[in-house]
Amino acid sequence: MTVFSSNTRKIATQTVQSYRSLIKPYIITTIAIGTSVTTGDLICQYLESHKKGPDGKTIVRPSSSMISWWDRERSRIMCTAAVFVSTPWSFILSRTVERLFPGKQNIQIVKKILTNTLLSPLNISLVFTTIILLQGHTLRVARTKIKNDMPKTFLVGSCYWPFVSFINFRFIPLNYRPMAGSAAGALWNIYISSTSNNPKLNPDGTIQSTAGTATTLLAETSGTGVPALHEAWKTLNKDKKDG
Secondary structure (H helix, E strand, O other), X not given: OHHHHHHHHHHHHHHHHHHHHHHHHHHHHHHHHHHHHHHHHHHHHHHHXXXXXXXXXXXXXXXXXXXXXXXXXXXXXXXXXXXXXXXXXXXXXXXXXXXXXXXXXXXXXXXXXXXXXXXXXXXXXXHHHHHHHHOOOOHHHHHHHHHHHHHHHHHHHHOOHHHHHHHHHHHOOHHHHHHHHHHHHHHHHHHHHHHHOOOOEOOOOOEOOOOOOOOOHHHHOOOOHHHHHHHHHHHHHHHHHHO
16 A cells, blocks of 8 residues: 555656646747747738738728737737647647657658648648637638638648758757747748638628728738738838838
8 A cells, every 4th residue: 555655646746747847848839839920910911901902002901000900809819829729739749749759860750740741731720710719700600711721721831831840850859849830930820810811701601702802912812822922022022112
């Protein structure tokens, strides 16, 4: 009985110490991913608001704020999804693949990248569902959003993230991988912000009519990733020249 009690206390102590050792990396991961997603959303909103409409005028939402283009509710939703969905997903997945395929050998890195890639549709679907629900829509609307936008988002991400993942797995220590991924995700989060908020959906899950001028990068570039990034680059260059 004494031996059993001693072993139980030892296991409990080791478990507590193990969890405590994860607190700091998790907090850092939360801050890094939350900042990356929120920054990407702000950049996306800025680029969308500085697009020209058919009449040649800049599309800016009427507001008394100095930053009239900023939709605070949209940023709040994006940040909430990042903290409560993207952070635990990234944190758990990074440790799981490292436990399954430890080491920095090329074959192990390939296995990690393939695991991340194969699981990314689930991550994208969770993010879309969270954002749709926070916007006040139903699960039916979320299913429509996933059906319409998840496949092309997955394809665009598959052209970008494997290269980032290789660098991350090859050169970055485990505890810092989510932060390194967040830094690389700055550009990706511009795309995610646009596709997460486009197209606008009706409460019944149908797509709203796009009468007038669309105000998202994806809507203005036929809903594809590469033209959207190209438009973002053109807008930044134009603003730089005008300045």
